[in-house]
Amino acid sequence: MRRIEFKRELGLFYGIIIGLNGAFGIEFFVLLEHAIFLAGPAVVLSLLLCGIITMLTLFSYCELGAAISRVGGEYTFAKVAFGGFTSFLTGWLRWISSVTTVALASIGLAQFISYFYPVNIPIVSVLAIVIFTFTSIRGVKKLDVLTVFSFIGIFTLLVTLGLYDQSKLVNLTSFSSIRTFMPKGVSGVLAGIMYTFSMFVGVRALIAGSTQIKNPEKNVPRAILLSIVILIVLYCLVAFIVVGVAPENYEGSEPILTYAAERIMGPIGGTLITIAGISAALMSLTTAMMVQRSIIYGLSRDGYFPRFIFSSERKFGRHLSVIIGSALAILLAASGLIVFIGYIAGFASLLVFALVNLSLIRLRRVMPRLSRPFKAPLYPYASIAGVVISLLLILFIERSALLIGFEFIVAAVIVYHLKMVGYxxxxxxxxxxxxxxxxxxxxxxxxxxxxxxxxxxxxxxxxxxxxxxxxxxxxxxxxxxxxxxxxxxxxx
Amino acid sequence: MGVRGAFATLIGALQSVVGLLTFILAYLIYYNPDILRVRDILNIQEGYIPFFILTLAVVSLFSIISGLLIIYEWTSTKEDKDEKDRI
CATH class of the missing domain: 1.10.287 (Helix Hairpins)
Incomplete structure (x- = not known):
């Protein structure tokens, strides 16, 4: 098989840009409101802890990505470490995670569009997926990395103006005592961590882009560390401002971030955040569409789906691979249940994280002499903690979403079994x-x-x-x- | 395309379409939009909705898979024949 070699010409700075570009998706814009509902003002603590947990698992990604330099990400890691059902389940869950991202991004896009012009959210989100399905088939260039600077700029402006004129932060008293800071106790904070998980996982784009980074063994871990630190600082500060500005049990029609930006910066703030939200939604839609398509190619290449139908070398297969994912995303998006979809996204991401950590542990045991340009720190404690925490956090998922999540796993078992019984x-x-x-x-x-x-x-x-x-x-x-x-x- | 192949493709396509329509029906029962009150039209009682949705979803997925298998069977058979002709 012909291997594609990339020129390693990007330094640490560009590594951070790749990481942030992957992370600045629609998740922060659409999931923050329910995360605040779950954790209260302690959402700041949830975001901090979530960032740290994600960083530990990303070091596992980093070791595996450096040791197994083949396309396929998590699916390939699990395939090398376990093979069989575990690798298929990893690919399957990663696919579900991408499809839920498509649904979340489309609903987010519709919500932000309705800031300018009132629209029917489910209908517009379905239309967005349909349009992107066809543009994705024809190929869409990724938006420029300048977006990263725009995001950082807008968030920094919101935080700076909020901290400068604290008269608008009417809820600052909620940070004054433990009772008001954590109204739902430790379980609220844990539920917040679970729910905010998908806000950080995008940094894993850095692992895929590591083939272009100079001195990857040094620069990739540093870029992961710095990207996560930047995200933690930005997200925590923005969440602090939003909690400070928004009334308790906010139930406005616009996203809570837009509301906060309007209160702090006036109509310009609302417009800026809305434009940023639309850009984030478009970026997420484009990326998630490509990812879900490549996962289907990978799974069909290994015979889990009919090779003929999904083959990337056939026009029909290329189209069908996008359409299948889009159909599921449309079903989710048409419900308009953003909270529910957020839970499913978290469920899939958490299980994938657990499986990646398990892959690392397994590979260290069965392939001790494998060339590892980078070794994850605090092994095995960090990896074991990654598995345990990911599985524990799943307990905080809403029961109906948990049920759907397990149904997806049952579906994976059926598909895998069908492959095993023979055509x-x-x-x-x-x-x-x-x-x-x-x-x-x-x-x-x-x-x-x-x-x-x-x-x-x-x-x-x-x-x-x-x-x-x-x-x-x-x-x-x-x-x-x-x-x-x-x-x-x-x-x- | 031979008569048998065309017939098989037609049946496969029809079964897939039936599956797709069944899925849409299941979804409409679940969502019950204001413009098309499917639950009222079909006289479905509240307690039976999960049963209907589950049954329709399973049947529809099965129909789609079965229909695609038939189409695949015909197309690959045709490819094998083409390969033989070339040899």
Whole structure:
């Protein structure tokens, strides 16, 4: 296989830019409000702790990225360390995480657009995904890294003006005692850490970009450290200002960041944050679309999805890989349940983090002589802590989101099992089920026609009887026959 | 394209479309938008909604997968034949 070599010409500064560019997504803009609801003013503490935990795991990423310099990120790390189901689950969860990012970004985009012109949020978010699905197929250039400076500039301006004129920070008293600072106690802080996880994980873009960085063994860890420190400082200060400005239990129609910026800087502030939010949403949409597509390519390359359908070398496969992810993102975005989607994103990211730490531990044990240009500090304590903390934080996810998260894992088990049973037997099983559904539909229809069973159809649907069930039954029967009648071929 | 292949592709496509429409129906039952009160049209009681959604979602995903398998089967069969002709 031909390997692509990149010129290492970027220094520490550009490394930090890559890290920040990856992290400045829509997550901070759309998830901050619920994080404040969960943790109260202690969201500042949640962000600080979340940044530190993320940094420790990113050092694991860094060691693995330097030792296994192949494309694929987390999926490749798990594949080398474990292979089998663990690697597939890692890729699958990373894909879910990217799809939820697409949904979050589209809802965020719609929310920020509605600041200028009131729009229907679910409809506009679905439209945004549809448009980006097609532009993504044709290829979109990433927005310039100048965006990083714009973000830092806008956030710094908000913080500076907020601290300069403290008369607008009406809630500063909430930071004065432990009771008001942590109204929901330690569990609130932990829930806040869980929920803010996706705000920092974007720094992992630095690992993917490390192929272009000079002296990666020195510059990449430093860039990770500095990127996270910059993010912690910026996010904590902005959260401090937002908590100080916004009333308790804020329930405004606009995002809480926009509200805070308007209060501090007037309409210009609202406009600036809105433009920054729209840029963040566009960046997140573009990046997440590309990531989810590349994960599907990777999984289909290894045979987990039909190679023919998702092959990157076929036009149909290229389109379908984007469309599948977009369809799931549309379903999520159309619900408009931003909090719920945020929880699923956190669930997937936390599990991926746990799996990456486990991969590091496993590789250190089974491949002790593997060339490691960089070694994660505080091994094994940091890695074990990364696994334990990630799994513990999952307990703070809302129950319904946790349920959906586990359903995604069940789906992963099914897909993996289907791959294992082989194509021919899979086709036979699908054919059998088709015959069963078709036969049952037609038999029920027969019983209904004979009056043996009665189903009281609504007035508006009576015209469909018996044509629609007969049509569907016939389709399933024929599909069953065609699935079973296909010729047997050698398994790859 | 031969008659058998065209027929198989048609059935596969129809089954995928049925699956897609079923998924949309499941989603409409879940979301129940103001412009199309699906739960009222279908007389679905509140307690049965999760059952309907789960059943429709499973059937729809199965239909889509089955339909795509049939299309794949036909297309790859055609490719094998082309390969044989070339040899």
């Amino acid at each position: 021919h037997r899979l086709r036979l099983a699908v054919g059998g089920i088709n015959l069963g559904i078709g036969g049952l539909t037609l038999f029920t229809l027969y019983l209904m026609r004979r009056g043996i069973i009665t189903i009281d159809l609504p007035q508006g649907l009576r015209w469909t009887f018996p044509y629609l069930p007969a049509f569907i039954g016939a389709i399933f029967l024929l599909a069953g026959i065609l699935n079973i009648a296909g010729r047997r071929r050698k398994e790859p």
